[in-house]
Amino acid sequence: MATKDVPVNDPMLDPVTGEFAVIAPGHTFKSVTEEVSRIVLTPRTPLGWFFGFTLAGGFVLMLLVALAWLLVKGPGIWAVTIPVAWGFAIVNFVWWIGIGHAGTLISAILLLFKQGWRNSINRFAEAMTIFAVVCAALFPLIHVGRPWLGYWLLPYPNTMNVWPQFRSPLMWDCFAVSTYATISVVFWYIGMVPDLGTLRDRAQSRLGQYFYGMLSMGWRGSVRHWARYETASLLLAGLATPLVLSVHTVISFDFAVALLPGWHDTIFPPFFVAGAIYSGFAMVITLAVPIRKFYHLEDLVTLRHIDNMGKVMLATGLIVAYGYVSEVFMSYCYSASHWEYFMMWNRMFGPMGWSYWVLITCNIALPQLLWSRKLRRNVGFMFLMSLIVNTGMWFERFVIVVTSLTRDYLPSSWGTYRATKWDYATFAGTLGLFTFLFFLFIRFLPMIPMSELRLMLPQAKIHKEAQPIPEAGD
Amino acid sequence: MPVREGTYGLLAEFDTPSQLVSAAEGAYNAGYRRMDCYTPYPVEEAAEAIGFHRSTVSLVCLIGGLLGLATMFGLETWISVWAFPLNIAGRPYFSWVAFAVPAYEWTILYAGLSAAFGMLFLNGLPQLYHPLFNAPNFRSGATTDKFFLCLESTDPKFDLNETRGFLDRYTPVSVVEVEY
Numbered sequence: 001m002a003t004k005d006v007p008v009n010d011p012m013l014d015p016v017t018g019e020f021a022v023i024a025p026g027h028t029f030k031s032v033t034e035e036v037s038r039i040v041l042t043p044r045t046p047l048g049w050f051f052g053f054t055l056a057g058g059f060v061l062m063l064l065v066a067l068a069w070l071l072v073k074g075p076g077i078w079a080v081t082i083p084v085a086w087g088f089a090i091v092n093f094v095w096w097i098g099i100g101h102a103g104t105l106i107s108a109i110l111l112l113f114k115q116g117w118r119n120s121i122n123r124f125a126e127a128m129t130i131f132a133v134v135c136a137a138l139f140p141l142i143h144v145g146r147p148w149l150g151y152w153l154l155p156y157p158n159t160m161n162v163w164p165q166f167r168s169p170l171m172w173d174c175f176a177v178s179t180y181a182t183i184s185v186v187f188w189y190i191g192m193v194p195d196l197g198t199l200r201d202r203a204q205s206r207l208g209q210y211f212y213g214m215l216s217m218g219w220r221g222s223v224r225h226w227a228r229y230e231t232a233s234l235l236l237a238g239l240a241t242p243l244v245l246s247v248h249t250v251i252s253f254d255f256a257v258a259l260l261p262g263w264h265d266t267i268f269p270p271f272f273v274a275g276a277i278y279s280g281f282a283m284v285i286t287l288a289v290p291i292r293k294f295y296h297l298e299d300l301v302t303l304r305h306i307d308n309m310g311k312v313m314l315a316t317g318l319i320v321a322y323g324y325v326s327e328v329f330m331s332y333c334y335s336a337s338h339w340e341y342f343m344m345w346n347r348m349f350g351p352m353g354w355s356y357w358v359l360i361t362c363n364i365a366l367p368q369l370l371w372s373r374k375l376r377r378n379v380g381f382m383f384l385m386s387l388i389v390n391t392g393m394w395f396e397r398f399v400i401v402v403t404s405l406t407r408d409y410l411p412s413s414w415g416t417y418r419a420t421k422w423d424y425a426t427f428a429g430t431l432g433l434f435t436f437l438f439f440l441f442i443r444f445l446p447m448i449p450m451s452e453l454r455l456m457l458p459q460a461k462i463h464k465e466a467q468p469i470p471e472a473g474d
Numbered sequence: 475m476p477v478r479e480g481t482y483g484l485l486a487e488f489d490t491p492s493q494l495v496s497a498a499e500g501a502y503n504a505g506y507r508r509m510d511c512y513t514p515y516p517v518e519e520a521a522e523a524i525g526f527h528r529s530t531v532s533l534v535c536l537i538g539g540l541l542g543l544a545t546m547f548g549l550e551t552w553i554s555v556w557a558f559p560l561n562i563a564g565r566p567y568f569s570w571v572a573f574a575v576p577a578y579e580w581t582i583l584y585a586g587l588s589a590a591f592g593m594l595f596l597n598g599l600p601q602l603y604h605p606l607f608n609a610p611n612f613r614s615g616a617t618t619d620k621f622f623l624c625l626e627s628t629d630p631k632f633d634l635n636e637t638r639g640f641l642d643r644y645t646p647v648s649v650v651e652v653e654y
Contacts, residue, residue, distance in 0.1 A: 029514060029619035155549060163558035166550045167565055167572040175546075175576040179583040186590045193599075198514070198617040217600035220607070221616045224526050225597045226516035231531040232593035236586055239535075243582045250575060454515040454619075462519050463492045 023120070023300060023456060032300070032453040036195075036446055037202050039295050045443065048294060053439040059432020066425040067142065075145050077422040083415045084405045088423040089143035091397045092430065094251055095279065096136035097177065098272070098393065101244050102280020103129030104184060107191070108240035111233070117308055119452040120300045123195075124291070124438075125284050126188040127447070131437040132283070133181045135430040140173070142426075169253040176250040183243055187236045193219050194229070195446040248272045255400065261343035262404030265330070271323035278316035278363075279393035281309050285386035289379055291442065300448055303377050310376035313389060317367045320396075324364065339409060351416065352403045355395050362392025478654045482605035483509075483626035484637050486646035487615060491517050494621035497644035498523035501625060504640065508629035512606070512622040520621075531593050538588025539581045546580035547573055609652045624652070 023032070070077060080087040103125035110118040141147045153174045155164050164171050197219035200212035219225070252268035265271075285306065292301040331337075331344035347356050366388050375381050407414045441447065454460060488494045491513065498511050498520050511520040521527075550573040554560070559567050594600070606612050606624065616622055623646075625637050634651070641649045 033514075033618045155553060161558075163553040165560055165562060166554055166576060167562050167569050172572075172575040172579075175579040179579040182583060183586040186586060190590050190593070194515075194617070201613040201617045213602060217594070218602045218604060219599065219617075220604055220612075221512045221514060222597075223511040223513055223517055223521040223524065225599070226513065227518065227521045227526055228529040228531050228593045228596055230516050230518075231529050232535075232589045235532060235535045235589040239539075239582050239586045239589070243579075243586075246575075246578060246582075250579075253575075451515040460491060460515065462495055462517070 023302070023453065027299065027453075027457060029454045029457065029459065032457070033198060033202075033450050035297070035300065036448045036450050036453070037199055039442065040199060040444060040446055041203055041208065043205070046294075049439065049443060053436070053443075056432050056435035056439055059429055060436045062425055063429025063433055066422055066429055069422065070142060070426075071147070075143065077420065078426075079417055079419045079423055080143075081415070083408060083413055084402055084417040086143075086401050086405060087417065088419055088427060089139045091394070091401050092427050093136050093139035093143075094272075094397045094401075095394050096132045096139070096430065096434075097180075097251060098248060098276030098279045098397075099283045099390075100129040100132035100136065100180075100184070100280065101248060101273070101276035102282075102284055103127070103132070104180075104187075104240050104244040105277050105280065106284065107187065108237040108244065111237040112241060116456055117305055119456055120302075120448055121284060121288060121305055121309075122452075123188075123191065123449045124287060124442070124447045126184065126191065127438065127441045127445075128280075128283060128287060129184050130181070130188055131434045131441075132280075133177070133184060134437065135434050137177060137181060138430065140177075169250065169257045172250045173254055176247045180243060180247045183236070183240055187240055190229075190232065190236065191449060192445065193217060194221065194451045195449060197221065198450055199446060245273055248276045260404055260408055261331075261337075261339045262347065262400065265327065267323055267326050267330075271320065271326075274316045274319035274323065275393055275396060278313060278320055279390055281313045281316065282386040282389035282393070285309055285313075285382050286390065287438065289383040289386075291447070293379075295442075297448070300453065303379075306379060306382050307373070307376045310370050310382060310385075313385075314367060314370040317363060317370075317389070321364045324360070342407075343404065346407050347399060347403050350403065350407065352399075352406065355399050355403065359392050359395040359399055362388045363396060480654060481627045481634065482608075482652040482654050483624045483632070484634070484641060485606065485609050485612065485650045485652050486623045486625075486641040486644065487611055487648045487650070488621040488623070488644075488646050491520070491621055493644065493646075494623055495519045495523050497623050497641070497646070500644065501623065501640070505631050506625050506629055506637075508626040508632075510624050510626070512612070512616045512624065514615075514617055514619060514621075517621070529596065531589060531596060534592035534596075535585050535589040538592070539585030541588075542580040542582070542584025543577055545584070547577040550576060605652055605654050608654075609650050611648060611650060612652075620647075 027035075075089075078087060078089070080089065103122075106118050106125040107122040107129075111122070141150050144150060153164065153171070166172075193216055196212050196216035200209055200216045203209045203212055249269040249272065252272035255263040256265055256268040258264060288301055288305070288309075292298055328344060331340035335341070347353070367385065369375050369381075370385065402417050406416055486497065488497065494511055494513065495517065498509070501509055502524055507525070509524055511517070511524060513520060547570075551568060551570075554569065554573070555567045565572075606616075611620070612622065614620075623641070625632060625641065627634075631637075638649055
């Protein structure tokens with residue numbers, strides 16, 4: 001890890017792999033440090049930041065109003081009723097938590113695979129994970145109807161003498177999501193400690209020195225500390241990898257363990273995980289494109305990052321497409337169950353069939369454009385494509401949750417679903433909350449890991465033979 | 475810790491990691507043991523040079539993970555078999571397959587927290603005060619672009635003038651005496 005072979009004489013092309021350098025050439029330890037820390041330590045906050053922050057804050061206020069009204073009136077203000085008892089709340093929950101997964105994938109799985117290019121984007125991808133999990137965790141909590149009793153999910157000795165039921169996937173979900181949130185926060189914070197030390201040492205204001213001094217816990221860059229730190233980072237990455245795969249697997253169990261046609265599918269776990277990574281990478285691009293433009297970080301978040309993320313999106317998109325094809329095959333050709341057959345017909349051509357075709361267009365048809373290298377390196381196109389994929393993935397969850405529930409086995413219990421203004425307000429509010437937290441993050445915390453950027457520079461290589469070593473012993 | 479006075483050590487500043495590593499190797503070979511290197515990013519060679527080869531973080535993580543596994547699986551079994559047995563669609567009270575899922579999550583939770591907090595504990599962090607922060611050039615460089623070797627005064631081989639002379643041979647940018 002410590003010495004990554006980056007070419008010294010040819011700055012753009014790696015002679016071993018023939019790949020382009022990740023960071024633009026000509027950077028020094030000091031310049032990458034300054035480029036990242038100036039965003040946080042500048043005494044002048046850019047006007048655009050205030051604009052975006054205020055706009056996002058408006059949406060957060062809307063969320064607070066929607067939540068307050070929910071607490072006053074109850075979940076009846078939403079469109080959830082029998083037969084569609086899950087509605088937007090669960091659609092949004094699955095969508096948000098899926099978005100979070102790409103952050104863990106970038107920070108953990110790509111670290112294990114030694115993908116150096118991840119280093120510029122992993123910090124804000126991790127931040128994205130945490131904020132997405134915050135938005136996601138909100139939904140099951142408010143969906144239970146009496147959120148103030150949410151702690152009943154936890155096993156604790158109580159005067160009612162009742163305990164949770166551990167054979168239910170909803171219970172598994174509780175542990176999966178809470179573990180995921182905790183480990184993501186720890187991974188994110190531990191990763192940030194050396195950079196917080198840098199900010200402490202570079203802060204000009206007294207307040208900044210105290211703030212970052214406390215947060216950095218006195219980090220001083222001892223190589224003994226670094227060695228343990230590296231071990232801990234690798235361990236956390238190694239733990240986060242099975243964790244991220246398990247979280248969406250468990251969420252897919254919420255559906256797959258039920259008997260409802262359209263939910264009872266063995267392909268759900270891998271299909272959900274691939275979809276999660278797909279939408280998550282789309283969200284990383286949605287965030288990275290404006291940020292690198294606004295803060296002039298084109299040297300650090302290069303076209304190669306955008307290109308690589310496009311490739312990951314294409315690959316996971318094809319896995320998701322395989323999932324759709326498999327569902328169609330299973331229900332039309334293989335299951336010989338007319339409930340399954342009807343479910344798929346209803347999904348495609350029923351009253352909500354339009355949503356299925358939206359998802360096919362956004363998730364399968366349009367992303368095929370990503371095969372073109374030229375388009376993958378077109379920042380505007382990639383931004384647009386990321387929005388398309390996120391829309392498609394939202395509709396995927398909508399199709400799974402809502403369309404399946406509206407028409408189950410018994411025609412007399414069929415119903416329909418039309419979201420209310422409070423459903424939309426809550427969803428838009430969480431989009432605002434996510435953006436709001438992200439604005440705070442990029443203003444006050446280092447969004448690109450400086451210590452890892454330094455490691456990627458050619459100067460970081462150790463030249464033993466170049467140094468005249470004085471005689472040992474004295 | 476009692477209030478201490480005097481010299482904490484001699485701090486040599488280098489411009490490149492290679493210089494630091496060769497100086498650290500030299501000092502170790504010369505018999506210095508109480509020393510540390512300070513770098514703005516992990517330099518494994520420097521840790522090797524000062525004789526730091528393996529850390530116990532992995533062991534702490536393993537113990538934490540096993541503890542998490544045992545805790546959750548034990549809790550689930552106790553609740554479902556003894557404390558609050560429920561007949562759920564005729565499934566056995568001891569449904570170990572279902573219990574595996576939360577137990578798996580808690581294995582990761584405990585292992586991750588043990589790795590993170592174990593690392594901090596072994597590093598002696600949080601430690602907001604350290605004598606090195608008194609050195610005028612430490613804070614401007616150690617977390618940005620400079621490489622430091624500190625030979626500490628508690629080392630039996632440490633002698634202010636001799637050690638300074640020793641460090642000067644590695645052509646550091648500067649050698650600073652650090653006060654407690």
